[in-house]
Amino acid sequence: MPPIIVRAAxxxxxxxxxxxxxEKMVLQQQFDHRLSLAPDAANQWSAAVSDWxxxxxxxxxxxxxxxxxxxxxxxxxxxxxxxPGLLTRHIGYITDIAVDAxxxxxxxxxxxxxxxxxxxxxxxxxxxxxxVPHRGAVEQAFWRAQGASEWIDLMWIK
Numbered sequence: 495m496p497p498i499i500v501r502a503a504x505x506x507x508x509x510x511x512x513x514x515x516x517e518k519m520v521l522q523q524q525f526d527h528r529l530s531l532a533p534d535a536a537n538q539w540s541a542a543v544s545d546w547x548x549x550x551x552x553x554x555x556x557x558x559x560x561x562x563x564x565x566x567x568x569x570x571x572x573x574x575x576x577x578p579g580l581l582t583r584h585i586g587y588i589t590d591i592a593v594d595a596x597x598x599x600x601x602x603x604x605x606x607x608x609x610x611x612x613x614x615x616x617x618x619x620x621x622x623x624x625x626v627p628h629r630g631a632v633e634q635a636f637w638r639a640q641g642a643s644e645w646i647d648l649m650w651i652k
Contacts, residue, residue: 496560498602500609503554503568505547510565511556512540518592525629528650546570555609557602567593569606573617586614586622591633603636 503511516536523529532538546552551573557566570590576582588610591603614622624642626633 496562498557498566498599498605499560500555500557500605503543503547503556505544507556507565507568508540508543510563511543511554511568512536514565514568514592514594515539515590517595521595522627522630526627553610553613555606555613557599557605564597565594566597566599567591567602567606569603569610571610571613573614573619576621582621584617584619586610586617586619588622588624590625604640607640 516531516539519529519531519535523531543554546554553571554568555571556568558564559566568591569588572587572589573584574587576585588607591606593599593602611622614620623645624637626637626642
């Protein structure tokens with residue numbers, strides 16, 4: 495089996511990234527009815543990602559097989575200022591990881607996480623926060639296996 499390559503996302507990757515994001519969101523809204531996608535959700539997300547790829551405080555990485563054009567997974571990381579008064583000045587935020595449900599590959603999320611950790615370390619970021627769906631059992635298990643623990647409950651109000 496060809497090796498998995500992890501690299502920075504580019505504008506050329508947008509169609510595949512958008513496909514993965516949309517697939518993930520369609521599944522998530524089945525488990526959480528508070529989420530409803532706009533008719534042009536994929537276009538909106540794609541436009542936002544175009545901006546993110548130019549933002550120096552954002553890093554989007556993808557995983558793919560050496561011989562394949564289909565993206566296996568992606569992850570999005572951000573460097574943001576820590577809340578005032580903390581010893582650490584910046585925190586790394588991982589706001590999204592998506593894995594192609596049709597091409598799952600063991601360890602791919604860990605490879606993406608390693609790439610973001612390396613990017614964070616290069617920016618002197620020592621602590622990370624991950625956005626994890628409350629009703630995402632697989633995602634919750636992945637982050638707990640990485641040593642993550644709850645920090646803040648984010649509440650949704652209509």
